[in-house]
Amino acid sequence: MSEPTGVIHDIGYQRYTGPRLxxxxxxxxxxxxxxxxxxxxxxxxxAKIFPWLVMGIVLVVxxxxxxxxxxxxxxxxxxxxxxxxxxxxxxFFVAVVGPELVSRDLLSGVLPLYFSRPLPRGxxxxxxxxxxxxxxxxxxxxxxxxxxxxxxFTTKDGLPGVWTELGDLLPGLLYAALWAVVxxxxxxxxxxxxxxxxxxxxxxxxxxLMTAPIVGILSIMPSRTVNELAMLGSPTALIHxxxxxxxxxxxxxxxxxxxxxxxxxxxxxxxxxxxxxGCVALLLLRxxxxxxx
Amino acid sequence: MPTLEVVTLLAxxxxxxxxxxxxxxxxxxxxxxxxxxxxxxxxxxxxxxTLIKILLGLLAPTSGRVSVLGLDPTVDPAAVRARVGxxxxxxxxxxxxxxxxxxTHLGRMSGLPRTVARERASEALRHVGLHEERHRAVGGYxxxxxxxxxxxxxxVHDPDLLLLDEPTNGLDPAxxxxxxxxxxxxxxxxxxxxLVCSHLLGEVERIxxxxxxxxxxxxxxxxRVAAMTSATDVLAVEVSEGTEDxxxxxxxxxxxxxxxxxxxxxxxxxxxxxxxxxxxxxxLDLPLHRLDQRRHRVAELFATREPSHV
Numbered sequence: 001m002s003e004p005t006g007v008i009h010d011i012g013y014q015r016y017t018g019p020r021l022x023x024x025x026x027x028x029x030x031x032x033x034x035x036x037x038x039x040x041x042x043x044x045x046x047a048k049i050f051p052w053l054v055m056g057i058v059l060v061v062x063x064x065x066x067x068x069x070x071x072x073x074x075x076x077x078x079x080x081x082x083x084x085x086x087x088x089x090x091x092f093f094v095a096v097v098g099p100e101l102v103s104r105d106l107l108s109g110v111l112p113l114y115f116s117r118p119l120p121r122g123x124x125x126x127x128x129x130x131x132x133x134x135x136x137x138x139x140x141x142x143x144x145x146x147x148x149x150x151x152x153f154t155t156k157d158g159l160p161g162v163w164t165e166l167g168d169l170l171p172g173l174l175y176a177a178l179w180a181v182v183x184x185x186x187x188x189x190x191x192x193x194x195x196x197x198x199x200x201x202x203x204x205x206x207x208x209l210m211t212a213p214i215v216g217i218l219s220i221m222p223s224r225t226v227n228e229l230a231m232l233g234s235p236t237a238l239i240h241x242x243x244x245x246x247x248x249x250x251x252x253x254x255x256x257x258x259x260x261x262x263x264x265x266x267x268x269x270x271x272x273x274x275x276x277x278g279c280v281a282l283l284l285l286r287x288x289x290x291x292x293x
Numbered sequence: 294m295p296t297l298e299v300v301t302l303l304a305x306x307x308x309x310x311x312x313x314x315x316x317x318x319x320x321x322x323x324x325x326x327x328x329x330x331x332x333x334x335x336x337x338x339x340x341x342x343t344l345i346k347i348l349l350g351l352l353a354p355t356s357g358r359v360s361v362l363g364l365d366p367t368v369d370p371a372a373v374r375a376r377v378g379x380x381x382x383x384x385x386x387x388x389x390x391x392x393x394x395x396x397t398h399l400g401r402m403s404g405l406p407r408t409v410a411r412e413r414a415s416e417a418l419r420h421v422g423l424h425e426e427r428h429r430a431v432g433g434y435x436x437x438x439x440x441x442x443x444x445x446x447x448x449v450h451d452p453d454l455l456l457l458d459e460p461t462n463g464l465d466p467a468x469x470x471x472x473x474x475x476x477x478x479x480x481x482x483x484x485x486x487x488l489v490c491s492h493l494l495g496e497v498e499r500i501x502x503x504x505x506x507x508x509x510x511x512x513x514x515x516x517r518v519a520a521m522t523s524a525t526d527v528l529a530v531e532v533s534e535g536t537e538d539x540x541x542x543x544x545x546x547x548x549x550x551x552x553x554x555x556x557x558x559x560x561x562x563x564x565x566x567x568x569x570x571x572x573x574x575x576x577l578d579l580p581l582h583r584l585d586q587r588r589h590r591v592a593e594l595f596a597t598r599e600p601s602h603v
Contacts, residue, residue, distance in 0.1 A: 013420060013483040016413065016451035020375060020404040029401045044389060108387040113446060116349050116379035117402045118371040 027123050034131025038097045047100075054093050055139060058086055062143030066150030079144045079172025080243060080251040083179050086140060087236055090179060091208045093139060094132070094187035099200035101128045102188060107195030111290060125192070125287040129280065133184035140176035144169060171250050175243050182239050182272060183208075185279035192286050208236060228262035232271055241268040301363070302328045302454065302486050303348065308357035310343050310510075318343040319510040322357070326515065330480035332497035332504045333490045340510040341490045342382065345456050348488075349379055362453055375404065378447030382458040382490075385443060388432025392418055392442045395431065396449050403450035410449070417445040420483075421475060437468040444475070448485075455479065455487045461496060473500050530557040530570055531582040542573045561586060 039055075040048030065076050077085060105111055114124055148169045155161030190207060191200040211234030218230035231237035243251045245265030252260075261268060304325040310318045319340045335341050346352040348361050350370025359366060366373040386395065393414055400410030418427045421441040426434070431442060440460060447455055460476065461469040477500040480487045491497045498504060498518060506513040514521075532539055540557055543550040546569060551558045559570060567584075574581050 013479075014416065015484070016405075016409070018409060019406065020450070021406060022404065023371075026402055026404055029407075033398060042394070047389075104387060109381075109383055109385045110387055112351075112379070112381045112383075113385050113399055114402060115351060116374055116377070116381075117399070117450075118375045118404065119402055120371070 023118070023120070023123065026117075026119050027127050030119070030124065030127040031130050031134075034101055034128050035134055037101060038131055038135035050096050051093070051135075054089050055142070057089060058139060058143045059146060061086070062146040063150075066147050069147075070150060070154045078250050079147065079169050080175045080247050082144055082147070082172065083140045083176050084240060084243070084251070086143075090136060090139065090183055091205060091236075093136065094183050094208075095201040095204040097135060098132055098184075098187040098191040098204060099197040101132055102192045103195050103197045103200045106192070106290070107197075121287045122284050125188075125283050126280075129184055129188050129283065132188055133180045136180035136183055137173075137177050140179055141173050144172050144176065168250065171247050175247060175251070178242060178272070179239055181276055182235055185276045185283070186235055189279045189283045189286070192283060192290075208234070212236065224262070228260065228264050229267070231261065231268065235275065238268060238272055238275065241265075242272045245269065300328060301360070302326050302331070303362075303488070304360045305344075306358040308344075308347065308359055309355050310340075310347060310352065311355045317510055319347075319354070319507075322507070322510070322512050324505055324512055324515045326503050326505065328486040329502035330477065330486070330500055331488045332494075332501035332518075333488055333507070334494045334497060334504060335492065335507040335513075337492050339492075339507045341492075341507065342458055343510075344507070345379070345458055345488070345490060348456060349374060349377060375450075376453045378450065378452035378455045378485075380443045380447040380455065380457045380460055382462060384439070386431045386434075386439055389430055391428050392423055392431055392434070392438075392445070393427040396442065396446045399446045400449040405450055413449050413451070414445070417448045418442070420448065420479075421445045422471075436463045437465075437471070440464060440468075440472060441475075444472075448479070452485060455485055456490075457487060458490045459492070460489060461491065461493070469496065473497075476500055526561045527587050528559045528561050528566060528570060528584060529553075529587045530559065530574075530584050531555055532557075532574065533580040533582050535577060535579045538577055539573060539579060542577060543570065546573065558587075 036042050039051045062082070065082070068074065068076055083090075105114075111124075115121055148165060151165045152162045155165060157164070186207065187204045190203045194200050194203070214233035215230050215237045218233050219227050221227060221230075231241035240251075241261050242265075244261055245268055305322050308319055308322040312318060322340075322344070333341050333344065343352065347354050347359055348366060350366030350373055353367055361373050362376055364373045364376075390398075393411075396414035396417060397410045400414050401407060405413060415427065418424075418441075421444050423438065423441055423445065426438065431439065434442065440463070444457070444460065447457070457476065461472050464472060473496065476487055476489060479485050480500070480502075489497050489501065494504075494506070501518055503515070503517055504521065505515040530539070536552075536555065536557065540550050540552065543557065543559060548559050548566070548569060559566060570584060571581075574584075
């Protein structure tokens with residue numbers, strides 16, 4: 001029996017014989033999806049407001065700093081200092097985007113649909129972590145790039161001036177990466193414990209802000225050692241201390257770094273590594289258990 | 294002489310699962326089924342969902358062995374999951390995504406290239422009966438539409454086996470019928486084997502080739518539906534009076550009659566059985582109240598088996 005030609009008809013179900021891509025492709029697809037979600041791309045207009053508002057603010061600040069520098073020749077903030085100055089915005093960005101990436105999936109119950117596919121559970125968590133880390137790095141790195149371009153085009157020293165500027169930018173971008181890694185791992189871990197986005201956001205803000213007074217109290221204790229180790233008290237201060245130790249003048253001009261952390265620089269680096277490793281380990285552990293029943 | 298080889302779709306061997314060493318979900322379950330539409334029936338808490346999760350490699354069995362499509366999900370869960378589609382029982386859809394976006398994304402999570410995922414997502418949604426609505430946010434869908442989206446995402450990567458956990462949950466009678474018809478179509482026309490989990494035997498027995506019944510984590514019975522229902526059609530006869538006389542008369546002409554309350558049950562051998570009964574009723578001049586063919590529901594077969602494992 002032959003089908004009439006030129007007529008639209010139901011061709012029925014088609015089996016798929018084409019390629020099925022492997023773990024790396026799936027990981028990449030989930031990572032890119034997460035990164036787009038972080039900035040509200042491919043989502044409703046409402047979801048775009050917050051991330052782009054924050055991005056707008058940091059870019060405007062960077063443009064302002066660049067303008068001041070080109071007009072007056074005064075460096076208000078170094079590249080590395082820019083990240084520290086934006087810490088509040090970074091905290092709020094993590095508090096909104098972190099839950100957006102993981103809490104939403106917990107609440108909607110979509111995880112069984114992921115975990116019944118070849119993708120290993122750990123890959124899900126790491127792809128989301130990578131997406132949040134990259135989003136944070138872009139948030140702090142893009143304005144630094146604006147500052148660099150402004151400085152590079154207006155430098156009076158020609159090409160060597162551009163090189164000097166680049167030499168300042170790269171440590172700034174690395175410092176931004178440290179911010180991104182610490183904030184992403186701590187923030188995502190907290191967000192992964194609840195499906196309620198408001199709770200997750202509150203928890204993240206609490207951990208980053210409520211720990212600040214600990215640093216304050218420790219830094220006025222009558223012991224120099226305790227003072228010098230005070231910045232272990234909160235993730236934000238910890239990052240700053242690692243920055244002081246590794247970047248020195250670029251972060252704290254005038255060589256005061258030694259005064260605040262003494263000889264404990266390596267301790268701070270070790271603490272930062274342990275914090276990130278611990279959070280990632282707990283995150284992976286969390287996703288081994290979640291949605292198994 | 295060539296032997297007819299029957300491919301095994303699923304097999305378990307002494308499969309046992311206990312949670313925390315105390316709660317036992319499955320006990321010594323040994324079952325093997327061929328491709329087709331398989332109904333997995335049992336009351337809530339009988340161990341159906343646990344079995345499905347073991348088949349997917351999401352849970353490790355406490356002891357025993359399991360194979361799905363010839364693969365061992367405890368050894369290579371990714372290989373099993375690549376060829377299996379899973380529709381969970383509970384809500385699983387993010388409300389703010391459209392069905393097309395969600396199913397496309399999940400298709401990519403199964404390893405489909407981007408454009409293929411998009412094409413197959415709209416095909417899968419078309420097959421489950423979602424057309425223009427597929428671009429609207431899932432949050433505004435009815436329960437029936439949500440169930441269809443869940444089915445479409447299980448179908449998007451063209452699996453060889455679908456595991457459906459209570460697919461008719463929350464649907465009205467018309468929605469149930471539509472969902473069952475759809476599952477039947479997938480199992481027959483699409484050439485994809487389906488394992489349908491349900492606590493409603495009457496529902497799945499209509500569309501299944503094979504039934505597996507479990508209770509309290511134990512296997513009650515597993516067999517082809519044809520084998521269970523063949524020779525089980527009976528004629529129910531009810532007369533207003535003289536039931537005893539009719540029973541004796543029917544037994545006298547060689548019909549294996551049995552009593553069930555006011556009814557007489559006679560196995561239906563062929564059309565002649567009707568004539569024999571009507572003839573007997575006429576000869577005794579009894580007022581015939583009803584005479585109808587009763588298809589033995591599979592439930593009754595299970596019911597008679599149950600006391601055997603006391």
